[in-house]
Amino acid sequence: MASPSYKDSFVNGIWKENPVFVQVLGMCPALAITNSVENAIAMSCAVMFVLVTSNALVSILRKWVPKEVRIAVFILIIATFVTVTDYAVKAISVPIYKAMGPFIALIVVNCIILSRAEAFSSKNNVLKSILDGLGMGIGFSIALLCMGGVREILGSGSFLGHPLFGANYEPWVIFVLPSGGFFTLGAWLFIFAWWRERGARNKKPEGHQA
């Protein structure tokens, strides 16, 4: 596999290989922590930090880590930065920490991060790995904001805690509940799939590679 250019390293994760809407990875936080925009932003920042730092360290160590123990090393590195994030979120805001519940610790098992370590940063240089982490992190943030935005606007009638519709709006509570998360995710996946398919059809009608 040829190494991607610096630009591709960064851009791929944002749109073409969006971790949530295209690769359908990291569903757990995407469903659980998107009942408000604030939580979505906090979760995105946490994941982006872990992605960038673990990508960087995995890339630095890639020449010395033999194949046999690579997963153990990746998990060790990821768990370290998740612990750091855990402390940092608690120091920044306890209410946000409580809202995120166990999902900060669960970043350890977030497939996005381990998959980037395995598929990208163990094969590419540090700068590209950092760019890849940033791109994937931004892609993840966009997805979480899409989810959180819809769910907070419909489910609580507000955006970032500011009421939007006045007192007469009866919030669509189901969107804040877990089932609303599934509905919203399904709708966004549908929109993305349709959009990508349409783009692919328009570009090269003969290509059947999907």
Added chain:
Amino acid sequence: MSATAAHTVPHAHKPTSSLYMIVLLGAVSTVCGLIIVVADMVTAETIRNNLAQITREAVGEVLPGSTELVKYVADLEAGTITPLAEVTGGATNLFACFGTDESGQRRFLGCVSKAAGKGYAGTIEALYAYSPDAQTITGFKVLESKETPGLGDKIILDNDFNANFTNLDVALNGDMTALANPIVTVKHGKKTDPWQIDAISGATVSSKAVGALLDASAERMIPLIHQHLEELRKGGA
């Protein structure tokens, strides 16, 4: 896993020596450990302050005007109240709250106690303020709950529901060992006595849970507070 895999791996690349792998894992672990220790050292102080700040604010909300908190660990089983400083590994569940009066004198305002009980979804943790002079609960605040958004979580913000706790009668019986009347939650609009909690319509289960957790705590905590009232009034001063 299979026999073929075991045969093909040595041909695919030279196996790494075990010693190298052990040393490498040890080195990576040491670096990771160092990073975590540094992060802990940098944030520990702030986290402690944040948590203390949150407790102070919550207690100030249920008992307005309290500027100084003296922390106690009340053991409801053994019937003892011990200052937090004298207990190892205890968690504060009782605060003696002090404010200042017009002349700037330190004044005992009442006690704030922690209570917990099972709600509709998960545990509800709450604080309530008790005034020993009036023998009433004067404030209540949910600290943590997983009640259903839009229904059960009204126990946190609903003004009519919170009005139950501005003057909830928890007078003790003659020999000061239990409440004269247990705290009960009644259906919305059916409240007749000052020891009853008027439920939120549509959130009956959560309202009842609040009544039950308050009753369970108050039945033991309030007699205990009266037994140690002189000590609490002094507040360790």
